[in-house]
Amino acid sequence: MISVTGARWISLGLAGLLALQIAGSADAIERVPRPSVSGFAEVDGISLFYQVYGSGDPILLIHGGLSDSDVWRRQLGILSRKHRVIVADSRGQGRSTRDETPITYALMADDYLALLDQLGERAVALVGWSDGGIIGLDIAIRHPERLTRMFIQAANATPDGALAYDPTKDVPELKHYADVGKEIHALWANEPNFTPDQLSSISVPTEIVIGEHDEAISREHTIFIANTIPGARFVILPDVGHSAPVEDPKGYAEAVLNFIDGTS
Secondary structure, three states: OOOHHHHHHHHHHHHHHHHHHHHHOHHHHHHOOOOOEEEEEEEOOEEEEEEEEOOOEEEEEEOOOOOOHHHHHHHHHHHOOOEEEEEEOOOOOOOOOOOOOOOOHHHHHHHHHHHHHHHOOOOEEEEEEOHHHHHHHHHHHHOHHHEEEEEEEOOOOOHHHEOOOOOOOOOOOOOOOOOHHHHHHHHHHHOOOOOHHHHHOOOOOEEEEEEOOOOOEOHHHHHHHHHHOOOOEEEEEOOOOOOHHHHOHHHHHHHHHHHHOOOO
16 A cells, blocks of 8 residues: 555656656757846755746745756746746755755745745745645745735645545654655655644635646545635646646646736
């Protein structure tokens, strides 16, 4: 039997592989604009790799677990035409470093808020995929003033929102591991743990999104999140699974802009 952590590892690992294949293609390279800013922000004792593209109202894109910001490469051209787009690698993933502090969603949320502080961004629209969506929910609960809108795809509010959740399996301790993969596995097994009251406190205009064929997150759980956040819209992206940003970059970017720019 595959545990919840193992299932997410498989899904997100495939997403990362697909992202690398896309990023390495000549066609993708031609479509990616040059960043106006690229570097490392010193936040919360780590070095967080980030890049900024375009200008206009800001959008923060947060990738899924055990991947990195390269998953957004084929969307940057579309999104940065009228927006300042900020991407980063979450702590311990991609090019960002980590320390011996156990990785939690609240800690990663604080990293991103510190990055926004350094970039002078008071409030942004947030697009979060999988773990990135969980980070977005955390920010919306604790710091709603930092968000203008929130597009959350394939996120869960509790570990049992994963399709392969198995309550009979031993849960690994949430602690620092030498292997970041084991640490993220432990994170998935223990978090998030948002309560209905916390979700219902969210005041940010929100769209809760899932791929039509998502193989990692329960459709019913996603509907629960959408129904619990006041005024949230529930959207199904057609013909894609958990890795929707990689599977249909153009359609995903258009869905993001339709919501963030208030045209839907």
